[in-house]
Amino acid sequence: MLRYLLPTPEATDALGEALARARPDSAVVLLHGDLGAGKSSLTRAMLRALGVAGAIRSPTYTLVERYPLAGGGEAWHMDLYRIADPGELEFLGLDSGEAVLWLVEWPERGAGILPPADLELWLEVAGRGRAVRLEPRSAAGRAWVQRLPGELAFA
Numbered sequence: 001m002l003r004y005l006l007p008t009p010e011a012t013d014a015l016g017e018a019l020a021r022a023r024p025d026s027a028v029v030l031l032h033g034d035l036g037a038g039k040s041s042l043t044r045a046m047l048r049a050l051g052v053a054g055a056i057r058s059p060t061y062t063l064v065e066r067y068p069l070a071g072g073g074e075a076w077h078m079d080l081y082r083i084a085d086p087g088e089l090e091f092l093g094l095d096s097g098e099a100v101l102w103l104v105e106w107p108e109r110g111a112g113i114l115p116p117a118d119l120e121l122w123l124e125v126a127g128r129g130r131a132v133r134l135e136p137r138s139a140a141g142r143a144w145v146q147r148l149p150g151e152l153a154f155a
């Protein structure tokens, strides 16, 4: 179990960059936390660090936004907050074969339809900043967490 304090949005960006840099070839990441905890901020920082240059839209209504990655495959950013029933995702007709990075907000609402997690994160408000707890759920996730820095470098 690993925990970081994120006193500013820049610290959230630094964690996103560190996660992107150390990421395994394929990973499923579940992001837990209340509204405004920073799940989308962290996801956006990871996607930017992975070279996504265009608009990064919130998947609140579309459920999923897909981004081709430079090294091949796609990152899938999902927000299941508004999902009525996990079966909805199947109706989107998504072929998950291309997905090499899953970043899922509100994953508890997609119980039973998501692939097994490699890494789970819990974000919460801490004073004016945020705190995050990381729990690996697979061998790839454990190796990933071990490659993260003990302290985040940010301005």
Ligand SMILES: Nc1ncnc2c1ncn2[C@@H]1O[C@H](COP(=O)(O)OP(=O)(O)OP(=O)(O)O)[C@@H](O)[C@H]1O
Pocket: 006, 007, 008, 009, 010, 011, 012, 033, 034, 035, 036, 037, 038, 039, 040, 041, 042, 079, 105, 128, 129, 130
């Ligand atoms: N470390 C931090 N310290 C202070 N503010 C932060 C930090 N990280 C992110 N924020 C701010 O907190 C807000 C987080 O919003 P964000 O949309 O990322 O939350 P979310 O968890 O995705 O919420 P939702 O469940 O509604 O999707 C943003 O305004 C962002 O700038």
Ligand SMILES: [Mg+2]
Pocket: 039, 040, 041, 079, 105
């Ligand atoms: Mg969000």
